[in-house]
Amino acid sequence: MMLAMGRRLKAIECFLRRWVSSRPDPELTALRYNVKRGSYAVPNDTHVAFFEKLLGPGGVITDSQECDAYNVDWLKIVKGSSRLVLRPRSTEEVSAVLRYCDERRLALCPQSGNTSLVGGSVPVFDEIVLSMRLMDRIIHTDELAGVVVCEAGCVLQRLDEHLSGRDLMMPIDLGAKGSCLIGGNVSTNAGGLRLLRYGNLHGNVLGLEAVMANGNVIDCLNTLKKDNTGYHLKHLFIGSEGTLGVVTKLAIQCPNLPKAINVAFLGLRDFKKVLETYRLAKGELSEILSSCEMMDRVSMDIAEQALGLKNPLASENDFYMLIETSGSQLSHDEEKVKAFLEKVMELGIVDDGTVTSDPSKIQKIWEVRERLAEAMSKEHYLFKYDISLPLSEFYSIVAVLKDHLKDCDVRYITGFGHLGDGNLHVQVLTSDYDAKVNARLEPFIFEYTSKMRGSISAEHGIGFKKAKFLRYSKDESAIELMRNMKRAMDPNGILNPYKVFT
The missing domain is CATH 3.30.43.10 (Uridine Diphospho-n-acetylenolpyruvylglucosamine Reductase, domain 2)
Known part of the structure; x- marks a missing residue:
């Protein structure tokens, strides 16, 4: 599969x-x-x-x-x-x-x-x-320990295919896996579709090699899960977006390839029901729960209209959830998923749903979720934000933005994302780039996120677009420490200037 x-x-x-x-x-x-x-x-x-x-x-x-x-x-x-x-x-x-x-x-x-x-x-x-495209060697795979050592230019999908033949898998899964490189994933601390189960790259990168601005090579290419010797310097480079050094090699902890996968696609009438379903999924599915995604009705409508994708459900719903389980015994997992679905249906939390363990059907269901950004960008300019919010406020920002932008020429405002880790993708669609919309959105959306005690970047990083808004998620004392680290490691400021900091 x-x-x-x-x-x-x-x-x-x-x-x-x-x-x-x-x-x-x-x-x-x-x-x-x-x-x-x-x-x-x-x-x-x-x-x-x-x-x-x-x-x-x-x-x-x-x-x-x-x-x-x-x-x-x-x-x-x-x-x-x-x-x-x-x-x-x-x-x-x-x-x-x-x-x-x-x-x-x-x-x-x-x-x-x-x-x-x-x-x-x-x-x-x-x-x-x-x-980094030409640095694409897979150096070593330890099947017993579940560790792969590779160069930073390896394509994520190629690594996944290499590991699948050894009953292993990469701990991250992204829609862009066919072209994104693992070094970039680590440098931005990319999240993805299954962070709920396997965690982020800070926890899965065992070691790395990086080159500092002055050319010095820092060898922290450890392959052990436990190494409590001094500062964990690898964490300086994970998520630093190429501003502190260039990652060249990596050692990554890889989980075993699941033998049984089930995907449920559910329709719900309001966001309160979405939260109730997620709470029950955590309790009822616990150790096999690998992904929990949410999308609103507008997102689904655009995917159908722009790309001709088929809604997995016959009914129209205000919200949809995609829940995936990964385990080692199909009969055991199917029994747990069935019991969970019966419970949420009997309680009237979920209005409609479908579940499958068939690989081809699973692919079609995931395709709807993975191609949402593509669908929205096909005929529109996309103002795209990835933020983290407390689950109680996860979707409230969509209604807030609709009111805030009511006097602007906006086509759609939608929300979808990784409910399991609190990561919402907010999309504001216009006919073309609109300076007025941009000015109304920024810094408003970051101010609101900060007010809700959220993060202005859940998984895409700060880059250039969010550099002047870092203060909405980081205290000035933390930003100053980051600047001091940047000055110490790259005193001439040659690495990725104009990014992360203003």
């Missing part, structure tokens, strides 16, 4: 690439957001000659058309103007590149699969793009 899911995700990824390439490029980030360029050197022919000698054939890209692909994010909301892309093949080459750039104050933008949703993976000005 994992291979079939991989093929489906790859097909979705190919469609997304074709669709994104047909959309016009956005205005330059520096112009749209009025950013002032830092005091960095401008890349010149001398620099290019050095890199060509260092990296050899295929390691340097200067052609303007080829560079354009590295300057625009996949949603086409930000755009840089770099004319130099470097593609190292080893840690030693990354080290030499960073040392050379640091000595000459050349700014760098580390880039993985370029699937960032907050403008974190593309230049703002003419920063040199450091692409």
Whole structure:
């Protein structure tokens, strides 16, 4: 089933690439957001000659058309103007590149699969793009311990397929797994669809290797689950978005591949019922519960209209839930799922539902959830926010935004996301980029999130888009400590400037 899911995700990824390439490029980030360029050197022919000698054939890209692909994010909301892309093949080459750039104050933008949703993976000005795509070796797999060691440029889906043949799986699962790279996942501390069961990357990365701005290599490539020796330096790089160093190798704890998977798709009349269902799912399904997703009716309607996807239920409902279980015994799991569904139906909490353990049907149900962002972006400009909120306030922000934006030209406002870990994706759809809507949304949505004691970024990071709003989720004392760490590890500020901090 994992291979079939991989093929489906790859097909979705190919469609997304074709669709994104047909959309016009956005205005330059520096112009749209009025950013002032830092005091960095401008890349010149001398620099290019050095890199060509260092990296050899295929390691340097200067052609303007080829560079354009590295300057625009996949949603086409930000755009840089770099004319130099470097593609190292080893840690030693990354080290030499960073040392050379640091000595000459050349700014760098580390880039993985370029699937960032907050403008974190593309230049703002003419920063040199450091692409990790060629560092894609799977170095070692310990099947007994459940550990894979690999380079940062490995595609997430390829790692998953490699592990599935060894009865293992990656602990994260993302809609962009066909193109995102594991180094970028770690550098942004990506979450995904099954964080409820397997946790985030801070808990699953056992060790890593990273290169600092001055070229020094930090070897923390531990493969043990327990290592209580001093500072856990790996955590400095997980979620730092390439601002403290460039991750080059990783050791990741991988769970066993489940032998039994069940997916239930439920229809509910109000959000209160959604919360009641989740509470019961935690109690009734407990150890086999692997995912709990929620989407509203507008999200489902758009998916049907824009992509022709079929609602798994015959009835229309105001809210939908996707609940997945993963275990080792199909009969045991099916019995638990059946008992859970009977209970929520008898109590009148759930109005309609379907459940399946058939791989092809599971794929079709997951496809509805995974392609929601694609559906919403197909004919609209998408203001997309991923936030964490207390479950009691999880969906309230949608109604708040509808009232706040009632005098703006907005097509739809929707909410869906990972209910199991409190992560809501808020989508505001307009015909095109609308400066008025942007001004009404920011900082309002971050102020509201802060007021609810939530987080302005649940899994996508801060990047460029949220850098000036970091204060809504971090106290000034914490931000100052982060700045001090940045100054200590990258005193010339060459790594991913204009990101995370303003």
